[in-house]
Amino acid sequence: MSEPHEDDIVATKAWDTAVIRRLARYARPHSRMFFVSFLVLIGVFALQLAGPWIIKSAIDGPVLEAEEARLAAGTDAFDTAPYLREIGLLAALYVLVIVVGAFLRYLELSQLTRTGQAVIHDLRTELFGHMQELELGWFDRRPTGALVTRVTNDVENLNELFTSGLIVLIFDLLKVVIVLALLFSVSTPLALLVLGLTPVLIGVSLVFRGGARRAHRKVRARLARLNGFLQEVLSGIRVVKVFRREKRVSERFEGMLADYLQANIRTIFLFAIFYPIIGIVTLIIQGSTVWAGGGAIAAGSITPGDFILFWFLLQYLVGPIRELGERYNVLQAAFASAERIFDILDTRPAVASPVEATPVSPAFRGHIAFEDVSFSYAGPDGERVVKDVSFEIPAGQTVALVGATGSGKSTLVSLALRFFDPTRGRITVDGTDLRELDLEGYRRRLGIVLQEDFLFTGTVRHNLELGRSWVTPESLARALETSTAGELVARLPEGLDTEVAERGTSLSTGERELLAIARALAGNPSLVILDEATSSVDSTTEARIEEATNQLLRGRSALVVAHRLSTVRRADRILVLHHGELRESGNHEQLLAQGGIYARLYALQFRDGAAEAS
């Protein structure tokens, strides 16, 4: 079942200087935004402190002065106006401070996100772009889901690092130091008392978060298991029903729910105990300040204003400390993700255009040649799936590959597309080694139709154009007409603008193949690479596909993995492959005359239609 095991397996540090240094490189282009963010953070904090300070000033200033004036006057009937005015002024100042503070706070969040997102966007597009460069084998070795996780969850974790992780953490630590310093300026003995007790708070926060993280991870894993099972039962509901196993799967679900509940109860317990403990410690700190500072308050060396300021500052101290553990978790997740992302960015593509690539000549007519090509998926020493194969596709000719599953047909196609490079030998395009050629330029000259051809979500038009700038409405129309796919498109509810459902499931296999041929035709390719589908389709569609294939191959160079007799027969040259070796080669008549494997096969299969064939 699909548990998010990766998160669990990668044990990471909460700090990694190398990763930080590398992330800093992404941050540098946005350094001005970072600077602004930092200014805003400082502003917010300064104003946060200014509010209580104004309140303190009011209590210790005009209120105390009025008290003294009252004592001096010896009566309640003294002139209070100047003191009231002063209070009024302070109140006005207070309003100003909190309004500006609120505005800055708004800026803080939006600015931090804006900054973080700028970096994240760069990183994400770079990551995706880099993945596009990597060779096919790299994709084949990895489950798609895991790759998607790299550009989604892992990038999101890094986002957290910027918006609520690193900057805020540094700032929180700074806050704690400043608040402590201010506490000292108010009253040294009280500050010492607080300083003595804060480690307790920090300890509780860190210990709790450690436990909470483990508990959370367990909940997540069990929830994932639960949802995975649910998803699985939904996909296999047919099997469940056929075998009347509703009750049994329900019991299994119940067991998983019980596990999930148990893990949850543990988390609830931890949280239920964490908040009260923080509360108790905070209250004890507060109580003990009154207890220990009582003498000083009574003696007047700590003024009432000081005391109230002290109270505010305590609140500002507890908040960041309580969140400390949480920030630590964010950091840890972010570093784990960063490592996985950088891992990909550090992978060099095994197949790539050289720096000084030879451009593909505009005169390229699809002439390619295989020269003693061998290939192994496991490197030079691995088992060879293609052995010393040499052949040529002269411009304008069709070469058909025939052979059993595993004979190397598809591998030859992959090599011609340069999904892989030969382990030995070389493939030349108009005499130039494919490895020295501008890869993208080469591929743009190809028209490919692969087995189980992939349709993208989007309109039929989008799938036919594939964003190729050289596919014009006219060439598209022509392609539709010659491939007979035009009729098919006309039958769709919105023609070319009909949305293709995910993976093209709303179209039948045959219709998909037809569209793939039209797609290849639309690009007016110089070289066609065609891997015919084996699945059976109804005879009408079959006839259309045959006709479309004819049109596609006419006048073009082509390498075809052939499953249709018609395709095989019209090929200029047929290559018979056996266990990666080229066993026979020639056109239909030559091979028949040769009396080899092909002839035997043909005699066996088509003796009835032989007359028609010749």
Added chain:
Amino acid sequence: MRRLWRFYQRFLRHWKQLFLGVACIPLVAACDIKITLLIGDALGRLRNGGDTQFLSGFFALVVIYALAQGFFRFLQRWWIVSVSRKVEVGLKQDLFDKLCGLSLSFHNKSRSGDIVSRLTSDVENIRMLLGPGIMYVGGALVMVPGSLFVLFRISPRLTLAMTVPLVLVAVSMKVLTPRLHRHSTGVQETLAEISHRAQESFSGVRVIKGYGLAPLERQEFAEVSRKNREEQVLLAKARGLTQSLIHLSHDLAFLPILLIGGLALIDRSLAVGDLFKFVDLGFKVFWPVIALGWITGLYPRALASAERIDELFDETTEIRDPEHPTPAPPYEGGLSLRQVGYTYHGAPQPALADVSVEIPAGSTLGIVGPTGSGKSTLLNLVGRLLEAQGEIRMDGVPLRDMTVADVRGAIAYVPQDSFLFSDTYRSNLLFGADETLEDDQLRDLIEMVCMQDEVARFPDGLEQMIGERGVTLSGGQRQRSCIARALAKDPRILVLDDSLSAVDTETEARLFENLHEAGRGRTVIVSAHRLATVRRADKILALRNGRVEAAGTHEELLERSDWYRETWDRQRMQEELEEL
């Protein structure tokens, strides 16, 4: 409200814990207020005289109240949130059982992603509102009036002035929460789009590389990434607005303390200790009020979720047991179909129409035809996974008069997608068996489907985990395992829905031979793309566009059906090409 009440009844099933948890709410609040009063009074006493003797006693009291408050707060959270989790689990179980009970026609028309989201986020929305929501609302309902009452007795004027920002924050929370949800949905959607694009790009990597489309892909991906970036910033702005409003109202609450309180201090109508009470309770009532606003903002979402969940509970299944089922004799496994048809929900054309065929017990029926000709539909009707138009009889008894359990007890069906669970190999084989099989019986089955070599290579033997976290089986291995699973229940009728497409012809032939030997008298219905699979069947139906185009033996069909003959030729050719 009534809709949510139905869900609340589930909470009331745990009324003891719920009651105890709710009972803690006022105790927590009382301790909280009491501590403020203690400290305020202590300050007042300290200001008025030099006596500090009382401080030790005061501190002891603060500690006692702090501990008591912590204790009750723990119990309150522990009980209430635990109940909410128990309700969540119960709700999920009921929904799951409901889903298992619904027929295939429901599952065919619904997307599994949608169902999963009902069982996850919708259940969570309701849990949040009715569980922790109750706790926060209860806390606010006690703490806010309690504090205001205490403060009102000290200074009515100041108290009234303080309520203004409180109301302000509650209202702004209520107004802003839906907006927050909207933007967070926006972020989720754009994230889903990123994930979708990446998924497609990675799955379609051959086409993308083949056509040299990487630059275009990059450009399109950058576009969705940019959209997400915009939504993230919008969400941050909404959150920034909410938070700054919260803090603004919070700070505003101290304005009357400064202004009115300051003035009152000067004319001595207020003591410093009392002023402190305003400051401290000002801090304490604030968060409950914010929570209150937040919860009211959650309400519409939870209501929508409740509706979606109810929808699922209200689904009915059309396949039900008859009131007076025909008692099950030991069936021999003869089937007779009369004018059988089926039309999928919302489809303009029937997927199957007018199929009539006799399948004597012990015979083998082959079904062939192009994709979409109705082969799978027909097999689903026989297994009563879908309710057929027309009539299907088993040994003369209409399927409709039998219990679903009896029908499926007699039939073992191997679906097209060869689905295995991520579980041990043994559990998968035994999935449908009514009694446990001994190891040697299992080995016999494994040999029958020609899997012995593969199973011998499993590191953990029969206990081998299958699927993502274990060994991955090839398509052919999966198909053969599914057949073994069906055979494990020793059915009278074996239905194979194109279940051998990925098995090579030689193995297929051996497998059929084994089947034939072991299951004398067993009826077999097999559909296939590959005509060789059915060529030895007693009778073959060639379907086309949901109708029987031709029926007969292999030899007869070669004569009667053009489609059959052409397909046969083409497939022989392909096979020979493969076998070179």
